[in-house]
Amino acid sequence: MLANHLVILPILVPLFAALLQLLPWGENPQFYRRIIGLVASSLTLILAVLLVISVQDEILVYALGSWQAPYGIVLVADKLSALMVLLTAVLALPVLIFACHGEDNLGSHFQALYQFQVLGIMGAFLTGDLFNLFVFFEILLISSYALLMHGGGKLKLRATLHYVVLNLTGSALFLISLGVLYGITGTLNMADMAGKVALLQGDDAAIARAGAMLLFVVFALKAALLPLYFWLPQAYASTTGTVAALFAIMTKVGIYAIIRVFTMIFGADAGEAENLAQGWLWWLGLFTILVGALGVLGSRDLRLVIAYLVLVSVGTMLTTMSLGHSDAIGSMLFYLVHSTLVTAALFLLADLIAEQRGKTASRIVKGRKMAQHNLLGGLFFLASITVIGIPPLSGFVSKLFILEAARTGAQVAWLWPLILGATFLMLIALSRAGSRMFWHTFDGKPNENTHPKWQHTSVILLLVGAVGITVFASPISDYTNAVAQQLATPTDYISSVLPTGGSDD
Amino acid sequence: METLYAITVGTLTACSVFLILRGRSFPIVIGLTMLSYAVNLFLFSTGRLAINELPLIGVGETSTDPLPQALVLTAIVIGFAMTAYSIILAVRVRGEIGSDEVNDTNYAEQEGQR
Numbered sequence: 001m002l003a004n005h006l007v008i009l010p011i012l013v014p015l016f017a018a019l020l021q022l023l024p025w026g027e028n029p030q031f032y033r034r035i036i037g038l039v040a041s042s043l044t045l046i047l048a049v050l051l052v053i054s055v056q057d058e059i060l061v062y063a064l065g066s067w068q069a070p071y072g073i074v075l076v077a078d079k080l081s082a083l084m085v086l087l088t089a090v091l092a093l094p095v096l097i098f099a100c101h102g103e104d105n106l107g108s109h110f111q112a113l114y115q116f117q118v119l120g121i122m123g124a125f126l127t128g129d130l131f132n133l134f135v136f137f138e139i140l141l142i143s144s145y146a147l148l149m150h151g152g153g154k155l156k157l158r159a160t161l162h163y164v165v166l167n168l169t170g171s172a173l174f175l176i177s178l179g180v181l182y183g184i185t186g187t188l189n190m191a192d193m194a195g196k197v198a199l200l201q202g203d204d205a206a207i208a209r210a211g212a213m214l215l216f217v218v219f220a221l222k223a224a225l226l227p228l229y230f231w232l233p234q235a236y237a238s239t240t241g242t243v244a245a246l247f248a249i250m251t252k253v254g255i256y257a258i259i260r261v262f263t264m265i266f267g268a269d270a271g272e273a274e275n276l277a278q279g280w281l282w283w284l285g286l287f288t289i290l291v292g293a294l295g296v297l298g299s300r301d302l303r304l305v306i307a308y309l310v311l312v313s314v315g316t317m318l319t320t321m322s323l324g325h326s327d328a329i330g331s332m333l334f335y336l337v338h339s340t341l342v343t344a345a346l347f348l349l350a351d352l353i354a355e356q357r358g359k360t361a362s363r364i365v366k367g368r369k370m371a372q373h374n375l376l377g378g379l380f381f382l383a384s385i386t387v388i389g390i391p392p393l394s395g396f397v398s399k400l401f402i403l404e405a406a407r408t409g410a411q412v413a414w415l416w417p418l419i420l421g422a423t424f425l426m427l428i429a430l431s432r433a434g435s436r437m438f439w440h441t442f443d444g445k446p447n448e449n450t451h452p453k454w455q456h457t458s459v460i461l462l463l464v465g466a467v468g469i470t471v472f473a474s475p476i477s478d479y480t481n482a483v484a485q486q487l488a489t490p491t492d493y494i495s496s497v498l499p500t501g502g503s504d505d
Numbered sequence: 506m507e508t509l510y511a512i513t514v515g516t517l518t519a520c521s522v523f524l525i526l527r528g529r530s531f532p533i534v535i536g537l538t539m540l541s542y543a544v545n546l547f548l549f550s551t552g553r554l555a556i557n558e559l560p561l562i563g564v565g566e567t568s569t570d571p572l573p574q575a576l577v578l579t580a581i582v583i584g585f586a587m588t589a590y591s592i593i594l595a596v597r598v599r600g601e602i603g604s605d606e607v608n609d610t611n612y613a614e615q616e617g618q619r
Contacts, residue, residue, distance in 0.1 A: 135583070142587070164590070165533055171583075
């Protein structure tokens with residue numbers, strides 16, 4: 001019975017947890033809410049592992065209310081969806097443990113909003129319907145609007161205003177592109193649309209291409225690709241550490257949507273609309289790496305540095321994706337797992353460092369010694385070498401895979417210098433940040449702020465994930481390559497969703 | 506009818522884009538609301554425009570597409586919630602920062618302090 005409904009459970013568990021958390025829980029509600037949240041996140045993690053195991057041999061399709069595709073809405077779990085669901089669950093649990101030590105008291109309903117956010121992310125990864133994707137995007141966005149403001153303050157408010165206005169405009173564009181695509185193909189089911197788009201010709205194909213490019217703009221806004229990234233550094237740098245750490249997966253939702261739509265619907269088999277986004281992704285991705293690396297070097301605040309590191313990773317992933325062949329996509333997914341975990345760890349760590357330093361907070365200037373100086377210093381060192389890509393940790397392995405994926409001379413000539421140059425700039429910026437904050441300290445008594453063991457543990461758990469990726473690099477890259485293989489043959493996906501063929505008209 | 510409909514949607518979109526590009530939060534919120542109206546109208550038209558037809562198969566000779574109507578309904582509900590949220594947010598920003606400029610003049614100064 002459980003196996004039949006496994007696909008929808010990662011969506012339902014956070015939903016019911018959030019609803020339970022919203023109940024009035026008497027004198028000490030936060031205690032019960034934390035318990036519910038932690039139980040739900042652990043449960044989601046177990047379900048995600050089960051999901052990954054059960055998609056090994058087949059693509060799971062769950063027709064909601066037994067309304068069959070393409071007329072009803074379906075949830076589809078293929079290897080890519082399962083990987084993303086597992087990554088979200090692996091990220092959500094340590095971040096929630098971190099948040100349960102006080103940060104969730106800064107504003108009301110943090111716990112419920114957190115679960116709603118997870119619900120939206122899981123839904124976006126699992127749905128097989130474009131309009132349903134829009135709905136899940138809205139769910140994750142509206143909880144992110146509230147989470148971004150969590151804790152209050154002028155800077156957060158202003159960043160939230162920018163973020164909300166941009167994303168509302170993005171949602172409107174999303175709807176317009178859905179309208180265009182529905183008007184031309186007469187379906188919103190992704191698998192069905194893939195079949196329909198391939199048959200379009202002449203004017204219809206031109207309109208479909210316009211709709212697809214609008215969709216690309218929307219996803220690029222979510223993923224923070226070059227001309228549309230301006231919201232990201234401010235938003236990520238001014239919010240609290242836990243929220244920023246959870247948002248480490250948010251740009252990946254945009255990247256996931258780009259992979260899904262532009263390899264399946266507008267991929268290699270799409271007739272007149274084939275490989276629409278690849279040319280754009282290559283150049284925009286390369287410039288995103290460049291701008292991100294300059295941002296990393298130019299920031300005077302540790303949180304801003306990490307926000308720009310997110311940008312570099314987005315650029316790296318999308319450039320690699322545009323190479324198109326399945327080795328490139330496999331290596332890009334490997335990098336995606338690594339970068340999500342390590343940026344989340346860095347955001348949490350920046351929060352600890354900022355609180356322990358007191359007045360200088362996360363600014364990269366000379367400051368007082370921290371109470372747990374050596375521990376934080378060690379963790380920062382470990383996280384930095386991982387994110388920069390110095391051997392032996394996962395950053396190195398994943399960048400090696402990406403460099404290997406560039407095949408032709410032109411690709412090598414552009415990709416290698418940019419990625420290696422960005423790595424060099426990151427190395428400079430993070431060494432400078434580390435030495436300023438941990439070595440150039442004032443003499444005298446250290447600050448008295450300390451943090452409970454569990455908060456360190458959650459950072460360590462995320463970093464252990466990064467070490468784990470290195471140790472188990474071979475099975476994980478086997479899995480990501482299998483994902484890439486599956487993406488390269490979208491006919492499997494389409495025939496699993498539509499066993500009897502698409503809608504007639 | 507198609508021409509009139511297209512002109513209406515186009516005018517609404519153009520006005521909303523102009524308003525969204527303003528520098529103060531109130532016109533931006535009005536612009537976002539207008540944009541969501543334009544989008545809803547546009548979505549509605551994707552099932553092709555038809556008069557006096559039911560979205561039911563088998564009742565009349567021809568039928569109109571029911572799906573865009575369901576999509577518009579969903580979009581209206583979501584758009585309504587988002588508009589409410591953005592209004593509250595704009596009021597809160599006005600109250601806390603004391604100005605409804607989206608980027609106020611001492612912005613650079615604040616960034617240095619962080």
